[in-house]
Amino acid sequence: MSPTTLKDRQYIIDIATVQDSWRLFRILAEFVDGFEVLSEVYPAVSIFGSARVQPGDEVYEKTVIIARELAKAGFNIITGGGPGIMEAGNKGAMEGGAKSVGLNIELPFEQKLNPYANVSIQFRYFFIRKVMFVKYAQAYIGMPGGFGTLDEIFEALTLIQTKRLKSFPVILVGSDYWNGLIQWMKDVLLARNYISPEDLDIFMVIDNPKEVVRMIKRLVVT
Numbered sequence: 001m002s003p004t005t006l007k008d009r010q011y012i013i014d015i016a017t018v019q020d021s022w023r024l025f026r027i028l029a030e031f032v033d034g035f036e037v038l039s040e041v042y043p044a045v046s047i048f049g050s051a052r053v054q055p056g057d058e059v060y061e062k063t064v065i066i067a068r069e070l071a072k073a074g075f076n077i078i079t080g081g082g083p084g085i086m087e088a089g090n091k092g093a094m095e096g097g098a099k100s101v102g103l104n105i106e107l108p109f110e111q112k113l114n115p116y117a118n119v120s121i122q123f124r125y126f127f128i129r130k131v132m133f134v135k136y137a138q139a140y141i142g143m144p145g146g147f148g149t150l151d152e153i154f155e156a157l158t159l160i161q162t163k164r165l166k167s168f169p170v171i172l173v174g175s176d177y178w179n180g181l182i183q184w185m186k187d188v189l190l191a192r193n194y195i196s197p198e199d200l201d202i203f204m205v206i207d208n209p210k211e212v213v214r215m216i217k218r219l220v221v222t
Contacts, residue, residue, distance in 0.1 A: 030128045034103075037121055038136040041099050044076040045216060046133045048152045049085025049143030059174065062209050063088035063143055064095070066173070069213040071096020075220075078103065078137060080129075081113050081120055085143045090116035103129050130155055138220045139169040141212065142203075144177040153203075160202050161195075169219045170203040171212055178205050 038044075047067060053060045067077045067089045077093035079086040081102025093100035094116045102117025106124050113120055123129040133140075134156060142153045153172070159165035172178040182205065189195045206212050 027125060027128065030123055030125060031131075034121055034123075034128065034132040037119065038078075038101070038132055041076045041078065041101055041119065041136055043074065043138045043220065044078050044099075044101070044136055045070050045139045045141060046078040046137035046152075047085065047089035047141045047143065048080070048145060048149045049088075050145035050149060051080075051082050051084040051086060052146075053084040053088070053144075055088075059144055060085065060088045062173065064092040065209040066141065066212050067092025068096040069209065070216065071098030071100075073213060073217055074098075075138075075216070076101060078133060079117070080105065080148075081117050083112065083114055085145060085149075087114035087116060090114055094118060103132055105129055134159060134165060137168070139171065139216045142170070142172045142178075144174050157199075157202050161199055167202070169216055171215060172203055172205045173207065173209075173212060175205050175207050 047063065049059065049063060055061075063085050069092075071077060071093045076099035077089050078101040079089040081090070081104035086102065090100040090102055091114075100116055100118045102113055102120040104113045104117075104120060104122050105126060106122065113122075121132070123132075130152065133152060140153070140156050142149060153170070156165070156170055160167050160170070182200075185195065185200065190197065190200070204215070206215060
């Protein structure tokens with residue numbers, strides 16, 4: 001290997017190290033922004049769901065109702081700030097007179113801050129955004145959604161299961177959507193002893209929006 005090749009390789013390593021160092025500052029800045037803004041958002045409920053659901057869809061309108069009634073009950077609403085279910089959650093929060101928080105993420109598609117978030121933070125890193133969802137919520141609501149929704153829900157379930165997070169209500173809305181996944185958990189995960197029976201008690205499935213609100217009001221002490 002020639003000296004020039006070695007020098008070039010070291011140069012690349014040095015550049016990567018500098019870039020990683022600057023990335024740490026960006027990460028720290030996002031944490032600071034999130035902590036400063038969300039420290040004043042209490043109590044709050046985080047709502048997750050598909051970005052692809054349109055206004056007028058049954059799931060969209062159900063989310064608006066849930067968020068609006070929670071807002072009237074004194075809860076602020078935190079969503080991912082984008083379209084679909086996130087928009088519905090922020091819309092309901094605004095209609096109910098609560099803080100309507102949108103934790104927006106930079107993505108090449110789908111994600112654009114909806115007009116109903118009156119408190120918004122822009123994130124570059126998913127993991128920082130997920131910390132904010134968990135740290136400042138007193139309850140989680142999972143509406144039907146895709147990979148992102150499942151990621152957020154299982155993040156919360158894992159933290160509660162491993163006792164890295166104080167237990168709080170995790171409500172999955174829509175038995176027709178969630179029951180197949182839950183049955184798989186029972187038939188595969190539980191059957192193979194990958195989870196314990198009590199792990200299935202970490203969350204609950206509810207269909208009626210009024211029951212969702214009633215359950216959170218009953219279980220969350222503010």
